[in-house]
Amino acid sequence: MLEAADAALRAAVADAVREARRRGAEAVAWMRVALRTAILLVYLPGWHDPAAWHAVALRVSVAYLAVATGVLVLLRRRWRWEAVALAAAAIDVAVVAVGSWRVVEAAGGNLALAIAAGAGNGMMLMVILFAAVALPPAPAAALSVVAAANQMALAMHSGVSWRLVLLVGLILSAAAYVAIRNTVRATALAARLAAETYTASLCRAHGEALARANAEAVAQRDAVVAANRQARDLVRLMVHDLKNPLAALLQYLRLAEVEVRGQPGAAQVREDLAQAEGEGQRLAEMIGDLLAISRLETGPARLAADPVAIGDLLHAVARSCAPHARERGVTISVRGGDDLVVRIDRDLSRRLLENLVANALRHCRTGDRVELAGEADGEGVRLAVRNSGPPVPPAIRAHLFEKFAPGEAREWTSAGLGLYLCRLVAEAHGGGVALVDAPGWTVSFEARLGSAQAGGEGAARAAALAPERRPG
DSSP: OHHHHHHHHHHHHHHHHHHHHHHHHHHHHHHHHHHHHHHHHHHGGGTTOOOHHHHHHHHHHHHHHHHHHHHHHHHHTTSSHHHHHHHHHHHHHHHHHHHHHHHHHHOOHHHHHHHHHHHHHHHHHHHHHHHHHHSOHHHHHHHHHHHHHHHHHHHHHTTOOHHHHHHHHHHHHHHHHHHHHHHHHHHHHHHHHHHHHHHHHHHHHHHHHHHHHHHHHHHHHHHHHHHHHHHHHHHHHHHHHHHHHHHHHHHHHHHHHHHHTTOTTOHHHHHHHHHHHHHHHHHHHHHHHHHHHHHHHSSOOOOOOEEEEHHHHHHHHHHHHHHHHHHHTOEEEEEEOTTOEEEEOHHHHHHHHHHHHHHHHHHOOTTOEEEEEEEEETTEEEEEEEEOSOOOOGGGGGGTTSTTOOGGGGGGTHHHHHHHHHHHHHHHTTOEEEEEOOTTOSEEEEEEEOOOOTTOOGGGOGGGTSOOOOOO
């Protein structure tokens, strides 16, 4: 990409230099036409003069005016203008050189000879200036050398002193040097201006493209944010609206179980009803998790700063999960937390523990153990849920606390939400949750909860967000 930009810049500079020289050649062509027209006007009044030199000069002026006009037309049409400009400059040198020699040969007397030689030098000096303006430095220098050598030879032929010959060469060489040097500077200035113009246009184009891309990115971001907000609001409404019919469905299942209780041959029906009620309860818990996650994701959580006895909290969670543990053949025990009171959000903390226990029971085998533990951690508390079930595969540890964890990790995170909710609850308390190594246990989750600020509102209570968990 940089090579392409560099090549484009070089091409732009080269085009600008060529255009500057073409305009210089065109300006010289206009001056050539104007001078030849003026000379022709000088000779025309005496066109009937019988002198041979006058007739020759008149014919040469007419012919050269025609050539000058043709050169001007070709330059304006840009037809091989570089070759045309070089040819015109060479013709100028040749015409002035031949004319100077003819005039000197025809001059009589020292005064006439001096005037003729001086006029020839002046014409050649103008030709050198024209060549310097219209041509690149090398061709202009070559023509200047030819012109200076011709005029020095003409001066020697005229019989002047060698000092005057050197003076003629010096004057013409100095004029050529100054003209070519100034032309080179003007060309370099044109190149620099072209480079600056091209760079500015390139920066402007890139800036405009960047601005357009940025505007498109902002528009896409706004659209994504709006779509995400609408999707989140829609999910929140749908989940919230599911609570009431689900609660009614669970109530009907309990009533049906009561009605068939004691009836002969209804054992299978009762078992099916219990299974349906268990699945409904699990769905209610997932709805509660979704609502809690939605509340915790929308902004800084306002926690209920209640004094919570950690021992009572651990025993309450153990009792609520005991029926499920018995079904799985798993033993639940509580360690620590006695006489420990911390200001935390009771309902969110209980939901965190219940999710960790539910996650442990989901993977434990018959005969495994689950332990709930609590200990002081500064002004907060460190809660742990450990089990002796299968260890967490190393490949999925990095995804355990992600929302909708991918692949196999989802099997360890309660459909991708349970451990994510634990992370949000811990972070809302200024702490965190992690899978750690604990001696004697294959799996150990620890959550650190900082002390909630006193005076917080109870709007973040989990009881207001989802149905209460119940045994079974």
